[in-house]
Amino acid sequence: MRALPGYPGPRHWRQVPVTDQHYVDIGTGDPVLFLHGNPSWSYLWRSLLGTLSPDFRCIAPDLAGFGLSPPVPEPQGSVDALERQLWCLDRLFRHLTAGQGLPGRRWTLVMHDWGGPIGIAWALRNPGVVARLVVLNSAAFPWPAGHRLPMYLRWIRAGGPVAALARATNALPRAAVRLGVVRRLGAAERMAYLLPFAGRQHRRTAVEFIRCIPRSDDDPAWRLLEPTDADGGLAGLPMFIGWGTRDRVFTQAVLAEWTRRFPQARVRRYDGAGHFVMEDAAGQLDRHVRDFLRSS
Template identity: 65%
Template sequence: MHWHRVPVTGQHYVDTGAGVPVLFLHGNPSWSYLWRHLLAELGSDFRCLAPDLPGLGLSPGRPLRSRPVDQFLGQLDALDALFRHLVADRGLPGRGWTLVMHDWGGPIGTAWARRTPGVVDRLVVLNTIGFRWPAEYRVPVYLRWIRDHKCVAALARATDALPRLAVRVGVTVPLGRAERRAYLLPYARRRDRRAVEFVRGIPHDDRDPTWRLLEPEGPDVLAGLPLFVGWGMRDPVFTPTLLREWTRRFPHAEVRRFPHAGHYVTEDVADRLGCHIRDFLQRERV
């Protein structure tokens, strides 16, 4: 497993394995450490790339833009830069990619796949979204507080309460002390907790301009792609309501429900999840 850096953006990423490229996109407040079990499982057969998204993990972030939609566009631009670097400098192909997405990595990944049609051939979805909130869904109250109130967001950034809460309530099998410390390491200093403010980019309603990046006006280029869904059913944020929306929109999807797993499904059921994803990728190999 090797660390590299995108020359243009300073974005850090893990590069391991050989074969068809698989790009792993984490959420907030996480980083590429989230993928360690899947990288070990899949690296023998696939070229696994796991970046730290800008402003998260070990990737320094650019100054926050004024509007959440511009912050989201900044993530897409950084993903473009990463892709160009991997193709031009690391010898990866320009097509045949798989996206593995979790949490806020889902909206970023699906928007980028729609922005670059023909690059992505397969999707793996893990407790995330790639569309507007369903009408019956409600964002948890503590995330709404951070999103809607600058003073609460500032207080959250002043502490590491959000990352600490995530590593405890996001799992059903408690993490060991070393694992918790690893998750929290990039957010130990206040200046490195700008990720907390990204919560303010969570869309409010159908009028939010961020949604136009997720909902295509014409035919969806992702509609017919092979899709695997692995879902922790005890996730307090990405609830079964969102899983039902995935299955409604993608009725051909292969779905694995894990009744006793939480938000960090990659932790609670790492071995089973890795085997299911490996089987899916090998069966749908392009």
């Protein structure tokens, strides 16, 4: 597909009946679930999908309101965007295990950006399902002392005219695909990243996620993740951390907090990579993740 270079073709596209959530399903073997962040979609996993699918069943959903997935109505009892994504993820898991032949255990989570807190919160709610964790430039705990978001995120987080501008234009995704990489993406790749955000409803979801970024340690969002540094079933799991060291949001201090909480983690730093480490370090990262999954 010329519009989506490198992305698996439509024969690998699926939808969850209850939510219409779109996902890519490719390969055979133990399941690997890829969870992207904001503002992006499953397109960013294309290189890892090609590397891992010969050995693993790779499931790469578009979070609700991103990529090829429509937003979903807020389910009863939901409190924010995070809860809605967890609700959709539950439906995806039930669809895959009940109707698509996937097992209820031995899952690997590959998480980036918002995929980190979503994936960790979901794993804590479903003990025994997840066997391994792959973390790529993300956070799932209160920000380290002294951490400060870039100014443009603080402006959108506060609402007002900057947030309104982000909803009205494609400025936020355009900035992400340029500032989030060290290696400049090709024109076709940039267009593929931006394609879903041409619609106002997807831009609204992207802004909503920024406005959900927790500001302080007592933010309600962190309550979904409180057991991560206790015995919530994840502390001893095999973990691979692949980190782009030139990330403006998820800094080295965030990486240090991951390693403090999960001292067993196998860590790889990619000094020539930014926030989208899977773009800047594609070949190296792909091999390192594959080797980790084969050996753990």
